[in-house]
Amino acid sequence: MKKLFIHLSEEVSPIVNDSYECSVGFLKQHAQKTDHLSSLGQVIGLYEDWVAVGVNHQEYAELLQLAKEGAKLIAKHGVQSFNTSSYSSYYGLDDALISFDKEGAGLTLLNQIKMKPLLLDFELLSYRQRLLRGGRQKEPVARAVMNGLEDGALVFDATAGLGRESMILAHAGAKVVSFERQLPIWIILNDALKRAQGSRFFPFTLPVLSPIGTIKDYSLALAGTDNHSLTLANDLNNARPEVIYYDPMFPERENSAQVKKDMFVFQQVIGEDKDIIEFLELALELAVKRVVLKRPSYAPPLAVAGLERSYFVDGGQCRFDCYVH
Template structure:
């Protein structure tokens, strides 16, 4: 699964989070650390999405959030479409991408492979095409007393609980050329009315359910 390292947030990011504001930083903080030390294609998400030494799939990130997973996959050479339906989160991503375009040549080259769309993924996906669709909905409440990271609590306050996650996965399964990847709590119950995944990649707190479509 993901490396068990603490991702340091940039000072600006920390200040924004302390005030309960959304902030997207593709050039530094946790994202920059992951870019330098994350392990490339050996990380859980790229493996779940089918990245191999000779294969770089096209990707739709149907639930963009902070955009970190999309940035990771774009850093590995993938063309990634990000979809976000929250106006506030979409605006945050737009601002983050704009800052990244002038950050440095390496970061600018990565975000050039990222295309951000605004709207409901269930409605947009049928008109798009990609090898892989990644779905990372807001996760259900934890069964333990462990507290979710502050940044995720802030994000939840903007986007809600994603009660249509099941419907989104069903749409993704019809559209993805090769596979759908559902990012879900390691001990979370499966989404109802969704077929059993082809395989899973397990981590300490997160798992990737992979549904092959070809």
């Protein structure tokens, strides 16, 4: 079980404070489901394989200092020396920290404490320029997903990740519902979307982030066998999506170039998706028209339940395989 330390700075905007309260509120619903203890901070709740631990200002400063000292120990004597040290009783090498400050929610890997926190910001000029240059006909993911759809068509992004493709699809006219099952990524994406709301740079309907969970939870809610996504299902009038976009995490190739910082942090938190076929089968059952699967350009197409891909859209280093019912 990995620990996710959560800290709220003294000076935050009302929007950032709202995203903090939203995240903590969800986790407190699960607090009774864990008996895990922490040597630093107070356990807020549990989700999947993460234990969320709230740290106050003093505990936050102590955690940062411990992580810096632990990093020095590893650099000098190796990982095994850390595992047998007193530092390992406070945090593990797979643990992470999210600090809500005046800029937003920043994600830090404690074993990479020297790296600047990963903060999602859709208002960055480079990203806004991409939206302006892109669109339904220019962005490969938009061409694959929005082909034949009218504006306002319901689209599920089954693995939203850092939210960029959810935003591209929303900009292309889709009514996007985004799903993300990894707690740290969900928290920083939730914060980024809240900060983007009302921005003059986004004159379109932003994606709606589902409560932490997956399209499986939504499917069960439609069947009346699970309450996890019941509110979302009710808000959508129990509608099934026209298209489901699915972008699983694949293992990096051995000769791949060094990835950018945001993707490095993302890959460390997410890991490899090992249930791709199961997820794809579920998506095919749930989607009304088709499923779009993102694949590396070098990877062979998948066949699921006897169904071959119908066509694909070339995205350069990746491609978008389309499965039509």
